[in-house]
Amino acid sequence: MSDDLKISVLASSSSGNVTYIETPKHHVLVDAGMSGKKIKESLASVGKDINTIDSLFVTHEHSDHIKGVGVLARRYDLNVYANKKTWDAMMPKIGKVPEEKINVFEHNKVMTLDDLDIESFAVSHDAADPQFYKFYHNGKEFVILTDTGYVSERVQKTIENADGYLLECNHDVEMLRNGMYPWPLKQRILSEKGHLSNDDGAHTLMDVIGNNTKQIYLGHLSHENNTKKAAHTAVADILEDHDFGVEHDFSIHDTDPAIADPLMTL
Template structure:
């Protein structure tokens, strides 16, 4: 069983249609993104034995609907502190409805926020949103990184996130499935661009650059419904890592994520 002072994680939902992650310490329960309806996030939390009424904070990565759909209703219903950078707030507020000024917290990128026993570092990424940023969480010597919705990973980001204990890493698409699929060419170009999404192979190579001795848990996230599957993503990532002598299943575990079924709560 996890000890009482562990950093606990559950990916409640992750896909191109909706994203939300739950993070828990002894003093804080937070969400990262709320890209599903409020009731779906409430039920996802119940499925892992957690009560949404205990959540105190919500960190938003960017203003796309699959990351903010439930932000407004959750903030209003549960009086959450919502954190996002200034430009994201400006883009997001017209989409989420009115929330209390007390719940609006500006957290500009490349900063660290300390909440009692939880430190949160943010970092900017390359995506076609107004000012996207993702997060690294610290508690009791453990680190968890969320990195999805980026077209590439810079050396600066690599250094920021290296050797974390756990990662939620984007594996949005299989390149051949995307190229041969039904999407119009401009959308394919957007996904493949430096402001689009990481492919399975991109995600694997990013992991190769950042995995360290501390790394024990890896979640493959933000899979496209049309251009990927869990089996394809896991196979491609595992193959790349094993080809470069990484100990998949021995030194660390790889977890699937799902658009509708929450991953079990685990301790890092």
């Protein structure tokens, strides 16, 4: 059996988010923003059986991250991890979860599940107490960071030089400004408690990419205010303009609302 850290972004967009992470001893999900049926099908599409999932880490209580949490916890006997304020905010939305499956994991902590270490860190978003995660196994690190209006120096230090990133590129600023959203919603998205734009995502990557970094996934794209091409082009162009070795030192991957990215070994 290989001793690798493997990942697949099963879905990432403003409508639903699920990421699969695998070590020899654990198969875990981060968020469950689709129906249980869709998550089962998405796992099957990358050759994985939902019955092997043992743990689910929740970032915050917005529906595109928790839609399937209750169903998965009840049907597949998963341990679910989130901080106290997130639990309080999402419990009315997900139905009953067996008490023994409710695990409180506060931000800026590190926990260990056998061969998998998980570090939580707080972000700035309009949710009760949003947090994201860095996963460690066998010398490899994978960071998930979406749903934040900005990236603090503390977060930068926490996530720098990871082997892989799933990083938010939510919107193209001009598409958002010229789009159909009402102005208060536009202001929320552009605020420090909103979402990273394509350019923000690129500049965050410039601050955190290191020699270990090999795989970058652009995530949480808005259906209305972004496209895969716009996000990919903006990030690649900005990094190349600053002499980063795009598609030489590391690869940039697009993510999709409905099609899982192939299982990747970091």
